[in-house]
Amino acid sequence: MSFVEHLIIGGGISGCAMARQLAKYQRDFKLIEAQASLGGRIQSTEQGLDLGPTWYWPHQHSVKALLSELQLDTFDQYTQGDYVYQQAHNTEISRGRDAQTMLSHRVVGGMGAIINALSKTIPADNIVLNCPVTHITKQDELWQVILSNGDTLICKHLWLAMPPRKVAQLLNEAxxxxxxxxxxxxxxxxxxxxAKFVAEYETPFWRDAGLSGQGFSQVGPMVEINDASGVDRENTNEGVHDNASPAALFGFIGVPALNRKTIDKQQIINACIAQLGKLFGEAALSPISTHYxxxxNNEYISTNTDxxxxxxxxxxxxxxxxxxxxxLNLGLIGSEFSQTEPGYIAGALDHVNDQAVKIKIQSS
Ligand SMILES: Cc1cc2nc3c(=O)[nH]c(=O)nc-3n(C[C@H](O)[C@H](O)[C@H](O)COP(=O)(O)OP(=O)(O)OC[C@H]3O[C@@H](n4cnc5c(N)ncnc54)[C@H](O)[C@@H]3O)c2cc1C
Incomplete structure (x- = not known):
């Protein structure tokens, strides 16, 4: 049994951002994460392809500020050219152009680059991975937190950086x-x-055909598709970038989660590749890698109710x-608790920044 002043449970962007603040103000803290790596819903492949969130938007100042503090480069979502659309199985693919496309931004190296950079601001000894919290109780002024490895941590301030329904599973009416x-x-x-599907290609061949990589479908399995390529070497918001950047398309799966449970994963992947071939031409049938x-299925993020x-x-x-x-000395800091943009990365950061003001005041 050991004592820490502040304990954060959940190592997504909310938990990592709070840990960064606690480290900055030299507070005694630990961050406990159930899964093998930090990031939660933020997950990118080694090539920087996003399997969770992809975008932030121009009005989201807390994201911009964090990216600038972490010295991460950004670029604009590729939207030049026509989108493709399929209305029904037996209809032709149509093309169109959306002059009103909303500007959205991406991070060089994927959203996972934010988590990598944040984790460097947190002392490694303060992070415990692969260790789900199984039980939480409160006695007098102190919290008792029981971990799956049998350890008990005692803390004064508890920060739950996880979705509300996960909080409700851990804390009961007592x-x-x-x-x-x-x-x-x-x-x-x-x-x-x-669910998300990403297909990586040798080149962004759709751009040569005047296509933006955007696709919409009433047929599926993907309902919305976008260009997921890495940074265009001459087109970052900070100037020329030298990183090797993958060419890719990604799509959101329209098959409801309950139905997906009854379908073999490979069947969904095959159907996604076939759909890309139909929408973007034969070259789309030969991705060099795919990710689904x-x-x-993530028991630490999603619930049956969701x-x-x-x-x-x-x-x-x-x-x-x-x-x-x-x-209770309890902080609820997952992105769903935000009062500005609940569910978004920006909401998570706005909310953590508000809470961190209190820590700053306590330590001054
Ligand atoms: C497919 C997809 C696309 C998205 N697109 C966008 C986008 O384009 N832009 C945008 O702004 N947002 C987007 N989002 C939302 C964004 O990902 C979230 O708002 C943000 O990542 C939430 O961060 P969080 O830290 O609050 O929660 P989470 O990332 O959910 O982190 C919670 C953490 O708590 C851990 N945990 C849970 N239970 C326990 C336990 N018992 N013990 C220990 N640890 C536990 C989990 O393992 C997890 O790491 C998207 C999300 C998804 C899934």
């Missing part, structure tokens, strides 16, 4: 009010029922539960 527990259970984990990730509902954003009412959380 600790939280029934109204708070039921409010937590109402908050959906955004995109946690999604079903977030609904996969049975239509996609929506959380609306956690911080003001209503502020007194209860303060009294």
């Amino acid at each position: 600790v939280l009010s029934t109204t708070l527990i039921s409010h937590l259970q109402d908050q959906q984990t955004w995109m946690s029922a999604q 990730i079903d977030w609904a 996969i049975n509902e239509p996609s929506q954003h959380a609306h956690f009412d911080q003001a209503r539960f502020k007194a209860e959380l303060n009294r």
Whole structure:
């Protein structure tokens, strides 16, 4: 049994950003993550292809500020050229151009580059990976946190950097009010029922054909497809970049999570490749690698309730539960708890920044 002043549970961007703040203010803390690596919903391949989030948007200042502090380069999503569209099995593929395409930004090396850079700001000894928290209780002023390896950690301040429904599974009515527990259970984990397919190619051949890589389909299995290529060497927001950059397309799978459970993974992959061939031509039938990730299968992120509902954003009412959380010394900091952009990376960062102000005040 050991004591730390601050304990963070969950090593996604919320937990990593909070750990960075605690390290900055030289607080005594540990970060516990259930899975083998940090990142949570943020996951990129070694080549920088995103299997979780891909974009941030121009108005998201907290993301811009973090990227600048971490000295990470960015570039704009490729949208030049026509999109392709398939309405039904027996209809021709049509082309069109969307002059109103919303500007979105990407990170050189993928969103995973943010997690890599953040992790370098956290002392390695403060991070425990591969160690799910199984039980949490509170006695007097202190929290007791039991880990799957049998260890117990005692802490004063507990930061839960995970989706609300995961919090509700860990904390019961002995600790939280029934109204708070039921409010937590109402908050959906955004995109946690999604699956994503990425196909990597030798070249972005669709660009040569005047296509943007964007595709929409009523047929599936993918419903929306985008160019997922790495940085265009002459087109970063910070200037010329030398990294080898993959050429790729990615798509969101439209088959509902419950139905996906009954389909063999290879069958979905084959159907995605065939769909890309139909939409973008024969060259799309020969990817050099493919990646398929079903977030609904991740027991630390998605719940049965999430996969049975239509996609929506959380609306956690911080003001209503502020007194209860303060009294417990409990911080709920997953992105779904944000009051600005719940479910988004920007929301996660806005919320952690707000909470970190309190730590700054305590330490001054
Ligand atoms: C396919 C997809 C596409 C997306 N696209 C975008 C996008 O383009 N732009 C955008 O802004 N956002 C996007 N998002 C949302 C974005 O990924 C999330 O808002 C953000 O990553 C959430 O970070 P988080 O740290 O709050 O939570 P998470 O990333 O969910 O992290 C929670 C962590 O807690 C850990 N954990 C859970 N239970 C335990 C336990 N018992 N013990 C220890 N650890 C535990 C988990 O393993 C996980 O690492 C997307 C998400 C997905 C899945």
